[in-house]
Amino acid sequence: MPEPPTTADDDATADDETTAAGIATWNPFQGNRLGLEGLPGVASARIEGRTVAVEFSDGARRAFHHQWLRHSCCCRQCGDPANGIRFCTVVSFDADIAPSGVTARGGDLIATWPDGHVSTYGGDWLLRHAYGPEDRRRRFSWRPVLWKAGLSGGFPTAPWADAAGGGAGLLGLYRRLRDYGIVRVTGAGTDPGGTERLAALIGPVHETTVYGRIYDVQAEPVAKLGAKTGMAQAPHIDDAFYYSPPGIDVFHCLASAGEGGMSTYVDGFAVAESIAAEDPDAYRRLTTTPIGHIRRHPGEIDLRSRGPLISLDEQGRPAGIRYFDRALAPLDADFDAVEGLYDAIRQFNRRMVSAEFTASVPVAAGEGMLIDNHRVMHGRTAFDPAAGRRIRLCHVPRDEFHGRLRELARALDPATFDLHLPQGSATAGPAQ
Ligand SMILES: [Fe+2]
Ligand SMILES: [Zn+2]
Numbered sequence: 001m002p003e004p005p006t007t008a009d010d011d012a013t014a015d016d017e018t019t020a021a022g023i024a025t026w027n028p029f030q031g032n033r034l035g036l037e038g039l040p041g042v043a044s045a046r047i048e049g050r051t052v053a054v055e056f057s058d059g060a061r062r063a064f065h066h067q068w069l070r071h072s073c074c075c076r077q078c079g080d081p082a083n084g085i086r087f088c089t090v091v092s093f094d095a096d097i098a099p100s101g102v103t104a105r106g107g108d109l110i111a112t113w114p115d116g117h118v119s120t121y122g123g124d125w126l127l128r129h130a131y132g133p134e135d136r137r138r139r140f141s142w143r144p145v146l147w148k149a150g151l152s153g154g155f156p157t158a159p160w161a162d163a164a165g166g167g168a169g170l171l172g173l174y175r176r177l178r179d180y181g182i183v184r185v186t187g188a189g190t191d192p193g194g195t196e197r198l199a200a201l202i203g204p205v206h207e208t209t210v211y212g213r214i215y216d217v218q219a220e221p222v223a224k225l226g227a228k229t230g231m232a233q234a235p236h237i238d239d240a241f242y243y244s245p246p247g248i249d250v251f252h253c254l255a256s257a258g259e260g261g262m263s264t265y266v267d268g269f270a271v272a273e274s275i276a277a278e279d280p281d282a283y284r285r286l287t288t289t290p291i292g293h294i295r296r297h298p299g300e301i302d303l304r305s306r307g308p309l310i311s312l313d314e315q316g317r318p319a320g321i322r323y324f325d326r327a328l329a330p331l332d333a334d335f336d337a338v339e340g341l342y343d344a345i346r347q348f349n350r351r352m353v354s355a356e357f358t359a360s361v362p363v364a365a366g367e368g369m370l371i372d373n374h375r376v377m378h379g380r381t382a383f384d385p386a387a388g389r390r391i392r393l394c395h396v397p398r399d400e401f402h403g404r405l406r407e408l409a410r411a412l413d414p415a416t417f418d419l420h421l422p423q424g425s426a427t428a429g430p431a432q
Contacts, residue, residue, distance in 0.1 A: 033122035041107020041123035185368035203400025219385030230385035235377035240324035241293035247398030261383030268321030282344035290428035292329030320425030374424035
């Protein structure tokens with residue numbers, strides 16, 4: 001193993017952050033431990049072929065490949081992938097590496113390697129990173145709460161005062177946004193600065209050419225976008241023409257429209273499930289055939305993306321929706337697939353505009369709405385452009401939100417912080 005350039009000191013001070021020792025002040029050494037309470041320790045360990053068989057104090061058994069254990073060592077010499085200060089990589093050892101000895105001590109697994117290097121793995125770290133079928137089932141166990149029109153009667157809501165205090169109140173908001181793909185924030189105030197305060201609950205604002213940093217959705221006499229009129233808008237994914245469309249939509253209502261101007265929401269994952277059950281052929285096309293989206297502002301920008309309408313994760317479950325009816329590009333698909341693809345898109349679009357799938361809620365001044373733009377489509381009914389409706393809008397990347405959610409859950413709900421979450425809509429992959 002190469003030696004690290006300097007050795008981390010326990011007494012490093014905050015003002016020498018240019019050294020490995022200083023960095024360790026901000027990234028305290030944890031080694032292969034999570035520090036979780038209540039998990040069983042390692043009771044015994046023995047070498048079995050190319051693996052180490054471990055029995056935990058509650059009787060659970062897991063096996064770990066020698067390579068996996070050597071690669072996963074997070075001691076001071078090997079470093080920590082979590083902070084990127086890492087000296088052990090897959091080329092640091094050979095494929096046939098095997099420990100010269102393994103033992104259980106004080107609830108830890110101790111592995112000694114042929115070069116004398118010693119690795120220590122806490123029971124909690126080992127069990128939460130184990131990769132047996134039951135462990136992988138647990139990490140893939142998160143499921144969205146699918147909803148239809150009935151959501152209007154019990155809309156996921158979090159008061160601003162609770163969420164702004166952080167801790168359990170903020171985690172409550174995060175969980176609703178994760179599980180429903182949408183959460184209403186009440187009591188957010190009507191001053192324009194409240195928009196960025198809402199966004200700051202989940203992450204930094206993402207600036208785009210189309211929306212800028214903050215976008216004022218207000219009826220204007222000469223509108224550049226449909227949003228700036230009083231026209232009804234069918235539910236849609238914002239900016240599906242970006243390779244990675246905006247992640248979380250942050251809507252902030254400063255003034256409502258009075259009559260009309262209802263907000264409409266559709267759960268794209270619920271629509272996907274319905275198509276999978278009722279029209280498997282359409283579902284296959286929507287999950288495998290890329291469609292194009294386009295947005296052009298002449299002389300300024302020509303945005304184009306290609307990707308399936310429904311992206312699936314590695315387990316075959318919906319991970320993201322990419323569909324903006326008004327920005328759908330002329331189809332560019334195999335000649336013989338064009339008509340079948342139209343049929344499939346129509347299956348999605350019909351459900352998307354149906355009363356069955358549409359949750360309608362009035363939008364009130366002082367309310368915020370956080371929406372997972374890779375799952376939930378939003379729209380509105382028509383309103384009188386003279387009524388003074390004013391909404392401010394900005395976007396926060398989804399990974400910033402999920403990243404904060406994991407870190408907060410690690411402290412307050414450690415059973416869930418490492419569950420895999422949908423990574424959103426993908427771009428086109430290899431032809432199917
Ligand atoms: Fe929109
Ligand atoms: Zn090590």
